Amino acid sequence: MASTPYAFTRGLDYDAIVSASEQVAWTVDGILDARSFDASRTMVPTSWVGTDGLPFLDEEAQRTLNHCRAFSYVHLLGNYEEFIPFHLSALVQQEPHGGRSQRRALLRFGDEEMKHQALFHEAETLLERSCGHPFGRHFDREGTRCAAFAQAFLEHGVLARFLLLLAFEWGTQRHYVESIRDRAADVGDPLYADVLRAHWVEEAQHVKSDTLEIARLAAGMREAELDAAFEQLGSLGQLIDATLAGQASQEVETLHAVTGRTLPAAEAATLREVLHRSLSAIIVGVALGHPSFARVARDVSPTAAARLFGS
Ligand SMILES: [Fe+2]
Numbered sequence: 016m017a018s019t020p021y022a023f024t025r026g027l028d029y030d031a032i033v034s035a036s037e038q039v040a041w042t043v044d045g046i047l048d049a050r051s052f053d054a055s056r057t058m059v060p061t062s063w064v065g066t067d068g069l070p071f072l073d074e075e076a077q078r079t080l081n082h083c084r085a086f087s088y089v090h091l092l093g094n095y096e097e098f099i100p101f102h103l104s105a106l107v108q109q110e111p112h113g114g115r116s117q118r119r120a121l122l123r124f125g126d127e128e129m130k131h132q133a134l135f136h137e138a139e140t141l142l143e144r145s146c147g148h149p150f151g152r153h154f155d156r157e158g159t160r161c162a163a164f165a166q167a168f169l170e171h172g173v174l175a176r177f178l179l180l181l182a183f184e185w186g187t188q189r190h191y192v193e194s195i196r197d198r199a200a201d202v203g204d205p206l207y208a209d210v211l212r213a214h215w216v217e218e219a220q221h222v223k224s225d226t227l228e229i230a231r232l233a234a235g236m237r238e239a240e241l242d243a244a245f246e247q248l249g250s251l252g253q254l255i256d257a258t259l260a261g262q263a264s265q266e267v268e269t270l271h272a273v274t275g276r277t278l279p280a281a282e283a284a285t286l287r288e289v290l291h292r293s294l295s296a297i298i299v300g301v302a303l304g305h306p307s308f309a310r311v312a313r314d315v316s317p318t319a320a321a322r323l324f325g326s
């Protein structure tokens with residue numbers, strides 16, 4: 016790795032990233048191993064859903080929404096990851112004379128994301144089989160919406176894409192560690208926890224590659240270009256938020272279908288808003304609020320980061 020002006024790359028190198036990746040690698044079949052989810056109980060911590068205080072939801076409705084949230088999380092992550100292999104392979108193609116170690120790390124990173132997509136897709140199918148009903152999905156089964164979403168992402172600049180990726184990859188790790196790994200109670204379904212754990216051990220390498228790429232790209236940019244990258248980060252955030260709103264609506268529709276009871280319009284609207292907020296907190300809040308992401312953002316552009324974080 017060529018040296019960069021940024022202290023946050025200290026100790027990182029592509030060979031070590033690939034080596035760590037090889038040591039923790041897993042297979043989808045090895046994780047799922049003909050197991051199933053237990054639909055008789057909640058599957059994810061209740062903090063993920065945030066509907067505890069809503070008086071119009073009974074125990075069955077709360078449990079159904081909990082299963083919906085387990086589904087939504089793997090559904091959204093699997094579809095979000097679709098753009099990553101294209102994003103990484105385009106970078107490798109644009110810079111064919113980059114180092115072999117860098118190339119190997121980025122292509123392996125892309126391949127791991129394709130494996131994650133397969134894991135999340137299998138988990139979606141298994142959740143539906145275990146629960147005995149389909150779940151509403153913002154991203155259609157035919158992949159039309161996912162392809163459009165990935166394309167919209169790829170139309171943004173490469174630094175903005177890496178910044179978003181870094182935030183989200185740190186965010187998903189933090190979310191797993193804080194809400195499941197480090198908790199003694201209310202951790203949910205053992206298989207679901209294993210799916211997230213498998214994802215976490217590989218994401219740990221991805222943030223290192225993101226960090227090295229951000230340092231390399233940012234080091235060659237002027238302040239105006241850095242400003243533009245952070246502006247684009249806001250635009251990527253809006254794309255994500257539309258999917259969160261869409262999936263929250265799908266959760267309400269699934270609740271109606273499973274319980275056979277349609278909530279009055281005002282209650283449905285309240286529920287939709289609460290679900291959108293909690294989905295945003297466990298996907299976006301944990302990412303943009305991650306201290307390591309804030310450190311990188313501030314080192315890359317103190318002024319743009321101040322605008323992003325409002326300080
Ligand atoms: Fe992933």
Ligand SMILES: [Fe+2]
Nearest residue numbers: 128184218221
């Ligand atoms: Fe990743």
